[in-house]
Amino acid sequence: MFGGLRERLQAARARLAGSIQTAAASDLEKNSSHPPSHPASLEQPVQPASPTTPTLATKVKTFIIDRELIISEKELAGALDELEIMLLESDVALPVTDAVIAHVKKDLIGKHRRIGQSVDSLVVGTLKAALLNVLGKGFDLTEYITNHKHPVKILFTGVNGTGKTTTVAKIGFFLKQKGFTVVIGAGDTYRAGAIEQIEVHAERIGIKIIQHQQGADPSAVLFDAVQYAVSHKIDVVLADTAGRFHTKSNLMSQLDKIRRVMKPDLVIYVDEAVAGNDAVVRAYEFDRTIGADAVVLTKADMDSRGGAAISIAHTIGKPLMFLGTGQAYDDIIPFSPEGMVEELLGDV
Amino acid sequence: MLDSLSSSLKDALKKLAGKTVVDRAAVDELVKDLQRALISADVNVKLVMELSKAIRTRSLDEPPPKVMSVREHVLRIVYQELVRLIWVSTDVKLEPQTILMAGLQGSGKTTTTAKIARYFQKKGLRVGVVCADTFRPGAYDQLATLCAKINVPCFGNPHEKDALAITRQGLAAFKELEVLIVDTQGRHALEVNLIKEIIELNVLTKATHRWLVIDAALGQQASEQARRFHEAIDIDGVIITKMDGTAKGGGALSAVAETKSGIVFIGQGETIEDLERFDPDGFISRLLGMGDLRALAEKAEEAMRVDDVDVNAMMKGKFTLRDMYKQLEALNKMGPLKQIMNMLPLGNMELPEGVYDVTSTKMVRYRIIMDSMTSTELDDPALINSSRMQRIAHGAGATPDEVRELLKYYKLMQRTIKGLRGAGGKFNMQRLMKRFSGMQ
Numbered sequence: 001m002f003g004g005l006r007e008r009l010q011a012a013r014a015r016l017a018g019s020i021q022t023a024a025a026s027d028l029e030k031n032s033s034h035p036p037s038h039p040a041s042l043e044q045p046v047q048p049a050s051p052t053t054p055t056l057a058t059k060v061k062t063f064i065i066d067r068e069l070i071i072s073e074k075e076l077a078g079a080l081d082e083l084e085i086m087l088l089e090s091d092v093a094l095p096v097t098d099a100v101i102a103h104v105k106k107d108l109i110g111k112h113r114r115i116g117q118s119v120d121s122l123v124v125g126t127l128k129a130a131l132l133n134v135l136g137k138g139f140d141l142t143e144y145i146t147n148h149k150h151p152v153k154i155l156f157t158g159v160n161g162t163g164k165t166t167t168v169a170k171i172g173f174f175l176k177q178k179g180f181t182v183v184i185g186a187g188d189t190y191r192a193g194a195i196e197q198i199e200v201h202a203e204r205i206g207i208k209i210i211q212h213q214q215g216a217d218p219s220a221v222l223f224d225a226v227q228y229a230v231s232h233k234i235d236v237v238l239a240d241t242a243g244r245f246h247t248k249s250n251l252m253s254q255l256d257k258i259r260r261v262m263k264p265d266l267v268i269y270v271d272e273a274v275a276g277n278d279a280v281v282r283a284y285e286f287d288r289t290i291g292a293d294a295v296v297l298t299k300a301d302m303d304s305r306g307g308a309a310i311s312i313a314h315t316i317g318k319p320l321m322f323l324g325t326g327q328a329y330d331d332i333i334p335f336s337p338e339g340m341v342e343e344l345l346g347d348v
Numbered sequence: 349m350l351d352s353l354s355s356s357l358k359d360a361l362k363k364l365a366g367k368t369v370v371d372r373a374a375v376d377e378l379v380k381d382l383q384r385a386l387i388s389a390d391v392n393v394k395l396v397m398e399l400s401k402a403i404r405t406r407s408l409d410e411p412p413p414k415v416m417s418v419r420e421h422v423l424r425i426v427y428q429e430l431v432r433l434i435w436v437s438t439d440v441k442l443e444p445q446t447i448l449m450a451g452l453q454g455s456g457k458t459t460t461t462a463k464i465a466r467y468f469q470k471k472g473l474r475v476g477v478v479c480a481d482t483f484r485p486g487a488y489d490q491l492a493t494l495c496a497k498i499n500v501p502c503f504g505n506p507h508e509k510d511a512l513a514i515t516r517q518g519l520a521a522f523k524e525l526e527v528l529i530v531d532t533q534g535r536h537a538l539e540v541n542l543i544k545e546i547i548e549l550n551v552l553t554k555a556t557h558r559w560l561v562i563d564a565a566l567g568q569q570a571s572e573q574a575r576r577f578h579e580a581i582d583i584d585g586v587i588i589t590k591m592d593g594t595a596k597g598g599g600a601l602s603a604v605a606e607t608k609s610g611i612v613f614i615g616q617g618e619t620i621e622d623l624e625r626f627d628p629d630g631f632i633s634r635l636l637g638m639g640d641l642r643a644l645a646e647k648a649e650e651a652m653r654v655d656d657v658d659v660n661a662m663m664k665g666k667f668t669l670r671d672m673y674k675q676l677e678a679l680n681k682m683g684p685l686k687q688i689m690n691m692l693p694l695g696n697m698e699l700p701e702g703v704y705d706v707t708s709t710k711m712v713r714y715r716i717i718m719d720s721m722t723s724t725e726l727d728d729p730a731l732i733n734s735s736r737m738q739r740i741a742h743g744a745g746a747t748p749d750e751v752r753e754l755l756k757y758y759k760l761m762q763r764t765i766k767g768l769r770g771a772g773g774k775f776n777m778q779r780l781m782k783r784f785s786g787m788q
Contacts, residue, residue, distance in 0.1 A: 094388040161454030163454055192490040214493075245592060275565045277388045277567065281594045282565075299452070
């Protein structure tokens with residue numbers, strides 16, 4: 001998972017480190033030969049490292065360990081451009097890419113850096129900080145449920161075809177295995193076959209489902225599901241809803257009504273890991289109109305580049321809770337930002 | 349955010365406007381903005397780089413034709429390059445054929461299958477649908493329900509686990525029909541078994557067409573997925589779904605480039621009629637956020653006679669209830685207001701939210717209320733006082749509050765039109781119309 005992104009980040013890491021080392025090398029040349037600061041040499045410090053002889057390399061090493069280095073914007077320009085393209089190719093939305101680049105820039109440029117043992121660790125540290133900065137914290141659902149009044153009501157929202165119904169089934173399965181009792185409200189009363197779909201899921205994983213006819217008012221269905229949970233002392237209510245586009249104001253106000261009627265403790269926004277720039281637009285709109293407490297990202301197994309994870313988390317500042325990684329009920333993994341960053345940037 | 353992008357593209361174009369010779373720096377800037385616009389529309393990054401290189405070279409090397417300004421010259425090249433990329437003719441022939449649907453999970457295959465069945469049915473062909481999705485629960489129920497609505501036979505069996513067996517039976521059962529559409533389960537290119545299955549389905553059905561369904565929001569992954577589907581079953585057409593959201597569908601463009609095929613249909617809504625044939629001009633305009641004038645013009649032509657709405661009078665600020673009445677009537681034929689507004693080259697202009705919230709049922713109410721007004725009132729709404737309001741409400745079977753709401757909406761529209769005129773200046777409608785028609 002996220003193999004593409006990992007590969008690219010590793011490349012960017014090497015490139016950034018290379019740029020800094022080159023800068024240090026040209027700095028050293030300047031100092032050792034005592035040339036007057038003629039502008040020509042100053043203007044091209046970003047050029048790829050001139051073939052350095054082993055002796056020079058060792059010199060550089062001792063030199064940069066002992067001295068402070070000032071990294072200038074010019075020296076990093078090439079590497080940063082590459083990092084930008086790499087992020088864009090990994091489906092990180094444009095504004096978010098800008099934010100990451102800005103973070104790396106701010107961290108690396110213009111500061112006196114005491115280069116300790118390795119340039120690499122400096123670069124990795126910066127990239128990690130930049131990614132963690134946009135990824136935010138994770139969200140522990142089991143802990144949340146344990147610490148809150150039962151039934152915990154969870155509402156799932158999102159646009160069409162992102163995998164809400166499947167996610168509801170998977171999370172139901174996950175919670176059941178953790179020892180919670182669960183009821184599902186079949187709130188997608190619009191799409192043909194949706195009720196049948198979730199009914200089969202519920203039956204397979206052995207969870208009670210509350211359903212009405214197709215075309216019924218979803219608020220009523222979900223209200224009934226909550227009532228059922230209260231009277232049967234059930235721990236968690238999972239409320240499925242029909243997919244809707246943030247541009248349809250009537251459907252969004254229907255969702256608003258659902259929220260007023262069932263008063264969810266958590267609103268979960270579901271989107272797919274393969275979505276491109278639009279992920280940001282719709283996540284923002286959903287968060288603005290309905291709110292979102294956490295995000296589930298589905299279809300992460302499609303050789304996904306993971307960009308959507310970074311984009312959405314950064315745009316609405318809400319934690320990622322789960323990643324959907326396949327078609328089976330146990331294909332769902334709790335998301336941890338540190339884990340992901342470690343996986344992306346860890347040593348090869 | 350996206351609006352600011354398209355406006356920066358417009359700014360770049362503006363800079364070219366006064367120039368008599370092609371200025372390298374200005375072209376570079378334009379190309380950079382174009383890259384950003386295309387990338388944020390999810391077009392494959394490599395494709396964008398190739399494209400912008402070609403545009404840059406051509407803009408600088410080709411001498412602009414005498415009659416064209418520099419800006420028109422560059423715009424024309426941008427347009428031509430994009431068209432070259434996406435415009436492969438995809439004639440949908442009205443003859444007996446078998447269509448195999450393929451695509452990722454949740455891209456909208458089943459809904460699209462029903463829409464296509466409806467399309468052929470309306471053209472007078474006898475259509476049958478086979479549900480070969482044996483995995484997703486409820487898939488057969490969904491397709492069967494949709495098909496029942498339009499009276500198209502649907503073959504399937506929710507208890508059968510073998511997609512090939514179902515398809516074989518389905519083909520036999522529908523031997524007599526002219527168009528057969530086989531809906532398949534969602535799969536992605538890394539699921540080896542499922543890719544194998546679709547290859548077998550392709551062999552079994554001897555499909556005339558193999559169409560790949562792509563979600564408009566699909567990002568950089570589109571190229572890779574399309575390439576693998578193409579390798580497996582030789583995709584010969586792409587369908588973009590969910591174009592009614594805010595996604596620009598750049599992923600579909602990458603898919604088209606990868607499969608060397610064309611875009612067949614565009615799905616933009618949840619009802620069974622929401623399927624359109626692909627129009628490259630409109631698609632490009634949307635991609636760049638520049639307004640879809642050609643599609644609008646064509647749609648408008650269909651929907652209204654020339655003298656229906658006097659654009660000139662409206663632009664001069666004279667906008668009466670009578671104009672609004674005609675507009676509502678015309679809009680009714682053209683589709684939702686927001687869709688129309690999206691097609692206009694307004695780009696960065698903010699329209700008040702309330703303008704969109706008028707649903708079609710409300711529009712009908714409004715027209716009834718206006719029917720109850722006198723000619724003088726229609727020409728000069730300021731006349732309407734509370735006693736006239738009472739009379740109008742009475743005549744239309746409405747409440748005075750509804751009449752008041754209508755007048756409020758009228759004022760909102762009036763302001764919008766004025767704003768449009770204000771934002772006009774250089775960008776006024778007719779000049780834009782002219783410019784775009786000159787481009788083709």
